Amino acid sequence: MEMISIYPYILMIFVVIFYSGNILVGKGINELPPLTITFFRLLIAFIVLFPFGFRSAWTNRSIFFKHKKEFMKLGVTGILLFNTFIYVSLQYTSATNVSVLEALVPSVTAVLSFFLLKERLRTIQWAGIILSLLGALFVVMNGNILQFTVIDWNIGDVIMIGAILSWAIYSIMVKKHMHLFPPIGAIFAMTYLSSMILLPFVALEWLIVGIPSFETYQIAGLLYLGIFPSSIALLFYNRAVDLLSASRASVLMNFIPVITMFVAFT
Numbered sequence: 001m002e003m004i005s006i007y008p009y010i011l012m013i014f015v016v017i018f019y020s021g022n023i024l025v026g027k028g029i030n031e032l033p034p035l036t037i038t039f040f041r042l043l044i045a046f047i048v049l050f051p052f053g054f055r056s057a058w059t060n061r062s063i064f065f066k067h068k069k070e071f072m073k074l075g076v077t078g079i080l081l082f083n084t085f086i087y088v089s090l091q092y093t094s095a096t097n098v099s100v101l102e103a104l105v106p107s108v109t110a111v112l113s114f115f116l117l118k119e120r121l122r123t124i125q126w127a128g129i130i131l132s133l134l135g136a137l138f139v140v141m142n143g144n145i146l147q148f149t150v151i152d153w154n155i156g157d158v159i160m161i162g163a164i165l166s167w168a169i170y171s172i173m174v175k176k177h178m179h180l181f182p183p184i185g186a187i188f189a190m191t192y193l194s195s196m197i198l199l200p201f202v203a204l205e206w207l208i209v210g211i212p213s214f215e216t217y218q219i220a221g222l223l224y225l226g227i228f229p230s231s232i233a234l235l236f237y238n239r240a241v242d243l244l245s246a247s248r249a250s251v252l253m254n255f256i257p258v259i260t261m262f263v264a265f266t
Helices: 003-028 034-059 061-066 068-089 095-102 105-117 123-140 155-180 183-209 216-243 246-264
Strands: none
Touching: 003 068, 003 095, 003 216, 003 246, 034 061, 034 068, 034 183, 034 216, 061 068, 068 095, 068 155, 068 183, 068 216, 095 155, 095 246, 105 123, 105 155, 105 246, 155 216, 155 246, 183 216, 216 246
16 A cells, blocks of 8 residues: 555544543543633643744735635634533543544544535445444443433433534535645634633633632643644644545544543553
8 A cells, every 4th residue: 555545544543542532531630620621722732833833824814814714614613612512521421432422423424525525425334324323322322222212311422412513514624625724824723713712601611610720630631632632633634634535534533432442441
């Protein structure tokens, strides 16, 4: 296999590892309020990306203003909503359930790609989508898949639907619009935009639950979230989608529950 065909898959392996860590670390520091976790994750990412992304974003600011609608949609879905839904979900459900549900992203992305990007799906791909859905339902319903209509749903599992849809929509828009923007400058600017949108909601959260005190392990967890899932993984994922299709790149997201459960039970 040529290096050009291997390269995006190597990127996706790191994406899967970093996003598995995102779930585990997010669960480990969930004594912090969810919006607080999201905000400080973004703030740390903003600081990390500043030396690399500010000049790119500023130099290309006319491009961001010209395509501001597309840029806003990318930032809100891929950075703000996706992360917020995950950390709120982790307040109520297990890291295993979150990782299994996140593995539905490829299926949802493939379906959206079929309708929005007119990507062709073969019969075996449709079969895989159905099996993925049934497998996720089997896990989150503790095997009671035949009692779908009467089961007492975990609110955390329901909230994860928002994360799945947010990332699937983001993946579609990356393929359609991300080529318009400089890669590092775009991630930097989206991080800034999302943190500014979130700031008043964090202030409201603190008014309701109080200003949290940060333990050393929580600070370490936030540093991981800001550096790896928020910065490196997002750059890798955007590049992989650019080289592949949104549906093909997202297929490797199926390995997130495998790595998450392996680490959680070791």
